[in-house]
Amino acid sequence: MAKRIDVSGLTAYYGNHKAIEDISMTVEPRSVTAFIGPSGCGKSTFLRTLNRMHEVTSGGWVEGKVLLDDEDLYAPDVDPVSVRRTVGMVFQRPNPFPTMSIYENVVAGPRLNGTRRKGELDEIVESSLRGANLWTEVKDRLHRPGSGLSGGQQQRLCIARAIAVEPQVLLMDEPCSALDPISTLAIEDLISTLKERFTIVIVTHNMQQAARVSDRTAFFNLSAVGQPGTLVEIDDTERIFSNPSVRATEDYISGRFG
Ligand SMILES: Nc1ncnc2c1ncn2[C@@H]1O[C@H](COP(=O)(O)OP(=O)(O)O)[C@@H](O)[C@H]1O
Ligand SMILES: [Mg+2]
Numbered sequence: 001m002a003k004r005i006d007v008s009g010l011t012a013y014y015g016n017h018k019a020i021e022d023i024s025m026t027v028e029p030r031s032v033t034a035f036i037g038p039s040g041c042g043k044s045t046f047l048r049t050l051n052r053m054h055e056v057t058s059g060g061w062v063e064g065k066v067l068l069d070d071e072d073l074y075a076p077d078v079d080p081v082s083v084r085r086t087v088g089m090v091f092q093r094p095n096p097f098p099t100m101s102i103y104e105n106v107v108a109g110p111r112l113n114g115t116r117r118k119g120e121l122d123e124i125v126e127s128s129l130r131g132a133n134l135w136t137e138v139k140d141r142l143h144r145p146g147s148g149l150s151g152g153q154q155q156r157l158c159i160a161r162a163i164a165v166e167p168q169v170l171l172m173d174e175p176c177s178a179l180d181p182i183s184t185l186a187i188e189d190l191i192s193t194l195k196e197r198f199t200i201v202i203v204t205h206n207m208q209q210a211a212r213v214s215d216r217t218a219f220f221n222l223s224a225v226g227q228p229g230t231l232v233e234i235d236d237t238e239r240i241f242s243n244p245s246v247r248a249t250e251d252y253i254s255g256r257f258g
Contacts, residue, residue: 002029002199003069003086003168005050010064011228012045012054019045021228023064025218032191032200034210034237037220037252042229043203046220047171050201051087052080068168085113088167092174094154096146096161102129103142105157109165124164131197132160133190152183159190163198170194172202176209188213207253211241219249 005027012020020042027033035043048054049062052073066073073083096105106128107121115121125142129135134156138149146157155175162170172191176184191200191213204210210217218234233246244250 001166001168002197004029004067005169005199005201006065006067007050008065008067010046010049010062010066012042012049012060012062014057015059017059018228020049020220021230023231025231025234027199027201027216029199030195030197031215032195032202032213033216033218033234034214035201035203035218035220036205036207036210037229037232038222039205040229041220041222043220044173045229047089047173047201047203050169050171051089052083053089055080085109085165086167087169087171088162088165090155090158090162090170090172090175093178094151094158096149096154096157098145098147100146101143102138102146102149102157105146106160106164109161113165128160128164129157131163131194132156133186133193134160150183152179152186155179155183155187156190159187159194163194167198169199169201172200174203174205177205184209207241211237217241219244219246219252221248221252 008024010023011018023046037043045054050066054060054062097108103125106125110121110124126135129138134153137153146154149157176187188209194200202213214237216234217237217240219232219240220229221232222229232248233244240249241253
């Protein structure tokens with residue numbers, strides 16, 4: 001189920017502003033890749049090009065290729081809505097649908113995809129909440145609002161909602177930045193389990209988190225303010241944190257800038 005992502009020569013624009021330039025990388029199935037780099041270098045923009053969310057922002061367009069296994073996500077006959085189903089996304093702030101119950105949050109996607117039978121939906125709810133490591137905490141209050149949960153629980157609910165449609169890739173944009181340290185560790189544990197089933201890409205500004213959860217780390221940077229962000233290097237996380245190839249990477253992870 002999990003798929004390989006193969007990006008080549010990806011440049012993304014907002015109108016005529018070039019936000020990121022000429023990015024190429026491969027992300028292996030069933031691995032976690034962390035994106036790090038200073039604010040504004042285009043990590044979120046690049047992440048959104050991987051499921052065609054970038055073009056939903058005003059003026060957003062891209063050049064280059066993103067392959068999911070062998071399928072070009074930007075080929076003319078590809079439906080962007082189905083891409084977003086295959087490549088799920090979890091955002092910085094937990095954003096459960098506020099008026100919906102926990103149960104309804106999880107089944108919203110499967111319902112849109114045409115699953116109607118209650119037994120089937122019940123099963124999806126249990127397996128997704130178990131998958132997001134939230135089931136035991138909420139199984140007795142499935143029909144209460146998702147907004148009543150703690151921040152960390154809400155973020156795990158958003159992860160349950162994302163995996164309920166069985167995506168092949170999960171993109172996470174600073175998923176812990178609004179969470180306390182205990183909830184953060186819970187999400188990190190969860191990521192380690194989820195990578196057995198999904199290809200995962202996570203943007204984080206937390207170096208320890210990148211070192212803890214990822215197999216590969218990509219460092220992005222800007223050559224100057226106003227210039228597009230570029231991929232400086234991508235390598236095994238251990239190597240990026242012990243002996244990176246590029247000086248700027250070392251400066252960034254040791255806190256000398258950014
Ligand atoms: N919706 C948008 N409209 C126009 N420019 C944007 C938008 N979002 C981001 N940008 C610009 O794209 C560049 C990269 O931003 P972003 O991808 O958010 O970086 P990061 O996630 O690394 O902080 C920045 O110059 C930012 O101002
Ligand atoms: Mg960002």
